[in-house]
Amino acid sequence: MAHEAVQLRHVTRRYGTGGGAVTALDEVSLDFQHGTFTAIMGPSGSGKSTLLQCAAGLDRPTSGSVAVGGTELTGLSETRLTLLRRRQIGFVFQAFNLLPSLTAGQNVALPLRLAGRRPAPARIREVLERVGLGERMRHRPAELSGGQQQRVALARALITRPQVLFGDEPTGALDSQTSREVLTLLRDMVRDEGRTTVMVTHDPVAASYADRVVFLVDGRVDGELCAASAQEIAAQMAQLEDVTC
Numbered sequence: 001m002a003h004e005a006v007q008l009r010h011v012t013r014r015y016g017t018g019g020g021a022v023t024a025l026d027e028v029s030l031d032f033q034h035g036t037f038t039a040i041m042g043p044s045g046s047g048k049s050t051l052l053q054c055a056a057g058l059d060r061p062t063s064g065s066v067a068v069g070g071t072e073l074t075g076l077s078e079t080r081l082t083l084l085r086r087r088q089i090g091f092v093f094q095a096f097n098l099l100p101s102l103t104a105g106q107n108v109a110l111p112l113r114l115a116g117r118r119p120a121p122a123r124i125r126e127v128l129e130r131v132g133l134g135e136r137m138r139h140r141p142a143e144l145s146g147g148q149q150q151r152v153a154l155a156r157a158l159i160t161r162p163q164v165l166f167g168d169e170p171t172g173a174l175d176s177q178t179s180r181e182v183l184t185l186l187r188d189m190v191r192d193e194g195r196t197t198v199m200v201t202h203d204p205v206a207a208s209y210a211d212r213v214v215f216l217v218d219g220r221v222d223g224e225l226c227a228a229s230a231q232e233i234a235a236q237m238a239q240l241e242d243v244t245c
């Protein structure tokens, strides 16, 4: 494919005005290539979540441009942006955000229902099987472990076959063993299905599952590592946190 999966050019996001204004992102330019797994790291308040929200079309930059799958988001109406998000983007958060009264299968079907489509039961089963939960279709969230709930949330994000999957601390609420299972699943999906994945994390071990780690400091890109170990990533983070203290 000719274009990047996600392209940010000189993206600035400012909150507020006057003396109390905060520049959460400051002229960030980044490309996320098709079929790659990128982790975004940086000290608290460095702009990681803002970057993800702008890249996913959930927030609009103050200036600069974002393109997803070759479509420029700047200037799209809210309706067209919503349609693009539904078709091309999946999102998983630290909180699983499942509806407690719905079964796993019904939760997974929700994005299609919201788009006015009738989900085929076979497709729901296929996606739940992909995350290892084919037998749990009729279970409600309270009957599932944290890791299983996050896998249902992942299946829900994948039901529309998005080009790009964004995760904001997707393993932040999981113990280390369960985190590893979810991260392995994410990495396998990138490798086997070419699902471009961008994940914010505080955890160097989680980041080591990615092909590339981009570091943010004060809303700017401050270096990156490729195919790095958790130790290398932790060392880089310690250095950045020292500098910003």
Ligand SMILES: Nc1ncnc2c1ncn2[C@@H]1O[C@H](COP(=O)(O)OP(=O)(O)OP(=O)(O)O)[C@@H](O)[C@H]1O
Pocket (backbone or CB within 6 Å): 015, 016, 022, 023, 024, 042, 043, 044, 045, 046, 047, 048, 049, 050, 051
């Ligand atoms: N809605 C908002 N209104 C005002 N300021 C905001 C808003 N959202 C974020 N900020 C500010 O923008 C900066 C970047 O925030 P952001 O949440 O992107 O950082 P982060 O790196 O994800 O932080 P953390 O690791 O603590 O979650 C911070 O200074 C934050 O206080």
